[in-house]
Amino acid sequence: xxxxxxxxLIFLALVVPLYWSLPRTPRLWLIFLSxxxxxxxxxxxxxPLMLFSTLxxxxxxxxxxxxxxxxxxxxxxxxxxxxxxxxxxxxxxxYFFVDNAIDALSIFGLQIDKPxxxxxxxxxxxxxxxxxxxxTVDVYRGFIRPEKNFVLYASYVTFFPQLIAGPILRAKEVIxxxxxxxxxxxxxxxxGVRWVLYGLFLKVVLADNLAPLVDDGFAQSVLSLSAIDVWxxxxxxxxxxxxxxxxxxxxxxxxxxxxxxxxPENFHYPYLAHSPREFWRRWHISLSSxxxxxxxxxxxxVSVQDRSxxxxxxxxxxxxxxxxxxxxxxxxxTWAIMGLWHxxxxxxxxxxxxxxxxxxxxxxxxxxxxxxxxxxxxxIGWAITLPIVMLSWVPFRAENIGDALAMWKKVFMWQEYSxxxxxxxxxxxxxxxxxxxxxxxxxxxxxxxxxxxxxxxNIIFRVALESIIFAVIIGLVFVFLRPIQQFIxxxx
Numbered sequence: 001x002x003x004x005x006x007x008x009l010i011f012l013a014l015v016v017p018l019y020w021s022l023p024r025t026p027r028l029w030l031i032f033l034s035x036x037x038x039x040x041x042x043x044x045x046x047x048p049l050m051l052f053s054t055l056x057x058x059x060x061x062x063x064x065x066x067x068x069x070x071x072x073x074x075x076x077x078x079x080x081x082x083x084x085x086x087x088x089x090x091x092x093x094x095y096f097f098v099d100n101a102i103d104a105l106s107i108f109g110l111q112i113d114k115p116x117x118x119x120x121x122x123x124x125x126x127x128x129x130x131x132x133x134x135x136t137v138d139v140y141r142g143f144i145r146p147e148k149n150f151v152l153y154a155s156y157v158t159f160f161p162q163l164i165a166g167p168i169l170r171a172k173e174v175i176x177x178x179x180x181x182x183x184x185x186x187x188x189x190x191x192g193v194r195w196v197l198y199g200l201f202l203k204v205v206l207a208d209n210l211a212p213l214v215d216d217g218f219a220q221s222v223l224s225l226s227a228i229d230v231w232x233x234x235x236x237x238x239x240x241x242x243x244x245x246x247x248x249x250x251x252x253x254x255x256x257x258x259x260x261x262x263x264p265e266n267f268h269y270p271y272l273a274h275s276p277r278e279f280w281r282r283w284h285i286s287l288s289s290x291x292x293x294x295x296x297x298x299x300x301x302v303s304v305q306d307r308s309x310x311x312x313x314x315x316x317x318x319x320x321x322x323x324x325x326x327x328x329x330x331x332x333x334t335w336a337i338m339g340l341w342h343x344x345x346x347x348x349x350x351x352x353x354x355x356x357x358x359x360x361x362x363x364x365x366x367x368x369x370x371x372x373x374x375x376x377x378x379x380i381g382w383a384i385t386l387p388i389v390m391l392s393w394v395p396f397r398a399e400n401i402g403d404a405l406a407m408w409k410k411v412f413m414w415q416e417y418s419x420x421x422x423x424x425x426x427x428x429x430x431x432x433x434x435x436x437x438x439x440x441x442x443x444x445x446x447x448x449x450x451x452x453x454x455x456x457x458n459i460i461f462r463v464a465l466e467s468i469i470f471a472v473i474i475g476l477v478f479v480f481l482r483p484i485q486q487f488i489x490x491x492x
Contacts, residue, residue, distance in 0.1 A: 001038055001041035001042070003200070003247075003248060003251045004200060004203050004204050004481065005481075005482075006481065007041070011034075011037075011038065012196075012255055012258070015034050016258050016259055019031070019259045020184055020259070024179070024181070027181065028149070028152055028155055028178060029151060031155040031159060031178060032151050032154050032155045032158060034160060035155070035158040035159055035160040035163060038163065039123070039124075039158065039160070039163060039164075042123050043120075043122075043123070046120075049087070049122055049125075050122070050124075050125075050128060050157075050158065051154070053083075053084060053087060053128065053129060053132055053157075054128075054132060054153070054157045054158065055150075056080055056083050056084065056132075057080055057084070057132040057135055057136045057157075058146075058147070058150055058153050058154070060076050060077065060079065060080035060136050061080075061135060061136050061139040061146035061147075062146045062148070063076045064076050064077060064136070064139050064140050064146070065139060065145065065146045073140055074140075077136060077137065077140045080133075080136045081133055081136070081137075084129050084132060084133050085129075087125070087129070088125060088126065088129050090119070091119055091120075091121055091122055091125055092121055092125065092344055093340075093344045094117065094119060096344035096345070098114070098115065098117070099114060102114050123164055124163050124164040124165065126341060127162075127163070127164065127165060127166050127168055128157055128163060130168050130290055130294075131156075131157060132157055133294065134168070134170055134171070134290060134293075134294060135153075135156075135157075135170075135171045137294060138170065138171060138172065138306060141304070141306075143172060143306040144171055144172050147175060152175060152178055153171075153175070155178050156169070156171055156175050156178065159174070159178075159256070160255075161251070161252040161253075161255040161256045161263075162252045164248075165245070165248045165249075165252075166248075166249065166252070166266065166284075166286055166287065167249060167252065167253075167263055167264060167266040167285075167286035167308065168286040168287055168290050168308065169263065169264075169286065169308060170306065170307065170308050172307075173263075173307070173308060174261070174263075177260070177261045177262065178261070181260060184260070185260065188257060188260060189257075189258050189260075191254075191257055192253075192254045192255065192256070192257030192258035192259075193254065193258065194254065194470070195250050195251070195254025195257060196250070196251050196254035196255060196258070197254075197470065197473055197474060197477065198250050198254075198473065199246075199247040199248065199249070199250030199251035199252075199254060200247070200251065200477045200481065201247075201473045201477055202243045202244070202246060202247035203243065203244060203247035203248070203251075204476075204477060204480040204481050204482070205477065205480050206239075206243040206247075207240050207241075207243035207244035208480065209480070210236060210239065210240040210429070211240060213236055213425075213426050213429060214233065214236050214237045214240050214397070216422075216423075216426075217229065217232070217233040217236065217422055218233060218237075218397055218398065218399070220421065220422070222403050222407055224421045225407065225410065225421050225422075226410065226416050226417065226418075226419050226420055226421050227410045227411050227413060227416035227417045228416075228417055228420060228427075229420065229421045229422050230394070230407045230410050230411055231387075231390075231411065232422065232426060232427055232430050233394075233397075233407075234390045234393050234394050235390050235430055235433075235434070236426070236429070236430055236433075237393045237397045238271070238389065238390040238393045239433055240488075241393065241396075242267070242270065242271065244488045245267070245284070245488060246266070246267040249266035249267055252266075253265070253266070264285065264286065264307075264308050264309050265285060265309075266284060266285050266286050267283060267284070268281075268282040268285070270282035270283035270389075271386060271389070271437070272382065272441065273382070273385055273389070274378040274379075274380075274381030274382040274385055275381050275385055276355065276358045276359045276362045276385060276388065277359060277362055277363075278385075279385060279389055280311045280355075280359075281310065281311040282311070283311075285309060285310075285311050286308045287338075288311035289305075289307070289309060289310055289311055290308065291334060291337075291338050292305070292310070292311065293305050295334055295337065295338075296330065296331070296334040299330045299333070299334065300327055300330050328360065331356050331359065331360065332353060332356045334356075335352035335353060335355055335356035335359075336349050336352045336353055336356075337352070338352050339351045339352025339353070340352070345400075346400075346401050347395040347396065347398055347399075347400060347401055347404055348395070348396065350401055350404060351392055351393075351395045351396045354391075354392050354395065355392060358388055391408065391411065394407050394408060
């Protein structure tokens with residue numbers, strides 16, 4: 001069952017009324033069992049794996065809490081993390097490392113046949129593994145107490161809106177919301193419906209219709225692509241993955257909001273960022289915040305935080321206070337791991353190192369921009385940041401490092417700008433998207449500015465405008481709603 005399907009909308013229409021009508025204990029069982037059912041629509045045989053991971057961290061957290069010796073707490077935490085990462089390694093990275101190990105041995109003359117490993121990547125394993133690890137680590141750090149009610153804890157891990165592709169939630173942010181249901185609020189419910197509709201629009205109308213153009217472009221030989229083609233494909237895929245992934249987050253947040261449960265925002269207009277640092281404050285906020293608190297800051301020797309907001313931007317500032325660590329090495333190692341988290345391919349490691357490089361360059365260049373007028377600094381920063389970010393999507397989408405490097409190389413060859421290698425409609429779509437984004441930015445600024453004016457005329461105009469917009473969105477979703485494209489982040 002995926003979000004962009006009629007079956008999910010029926011499923012949601014059944015679960016939400018039941019959620020509001022049941023008392024606490026049956027309500028928790030409803031969340032847990034409906035989430036298991038939701039996951040089982042994909043593959044039933046992987047439900048025990050998810051429940052095993054859930055049980056491991058539930059047991060480990062309670063054992064950590066009752067232990068009095070720090071060494072024993074560390075041992076339990078190590079075992080818990082090792083089991084979780086071991087499962088993730090087997091299902092996601094075993095073939096990758098075996099394949100690369102055999103290639104490395106062949107350099108020394110050792111020829112070994114590559115084994116045929118029929119391993120299926122369980123849906124959402126990267127997300128729920130990170131979520132359960134954060135729970136156990138937070139108990140170890142003393143940020144939270146372990147949950148004694150297994151069904152309540154399991155509901156936090158398996159909650160169907162965010163089970164497959166996030167946001168990656170902290171127990172401190174969510175468990176209490178399952179336990180203490182707020183009173184039904186029609187405004188909150190309506191906002192949830194709006195989030196779901198907007199997410200469906202981003203997915204089925206925008207992302208899914210960009211996908212064929214992107215697929216066709218990256219399927220071409222690199223030799224047949226010009227520099228303009230590389231830029232066009234980079235921007236097209238950049239918008240496709242943004243529309244696709246933010247769509248999932250919107251539907252997840254909206255589905256939870258319809259049940260009175262509030263998730264932190266996962267995307268905040270990332271392509272408006274005026275620096276690499278700010279981009280990672282706005283893009284996939286829950287993951288970058290997780291990487292900050294459970295990888296980067298511990299390696300940098302800096303005090304961690306206990307919230308899934310702020311992203312890596314906070315870490316970049318705080319880590320400067322510790323001169324004892326090689327922070328540059330820590331930064332690049334963190335980003336390489338973050339890249340590898342996205343997939344078992346060296347292209348993702350290259351993507352991570354690319355971002356680490358420009359974040360490092362920004363740290364040195366940022367002080368030089370302080371003398372500029374603020375608006376000019378942001379405008380120039382945005383004009384530099386956007387193409388840098390878009391070019392980062394080349395290795396993320398390319399089949400191999402060779403193709404990614406060859407495409408990047410074309411960008412710096414002036415003779416490659418003198419011809420075009422793709423169909424004309426590809427460039428037209430790209431131009432329309434860019435124009436729409438620019439117009440949308442100014443419309444949003446006007447909308448926010450006029451929100452403070454509560455005059456009758458202004459309110460009527462705004463209501464009419466919103467009604468027209470959502471009527472169009474509903475109509476387009478109705479026309480395009482079909483599960484022809486799964487969400488991109490399902491493969492991670």
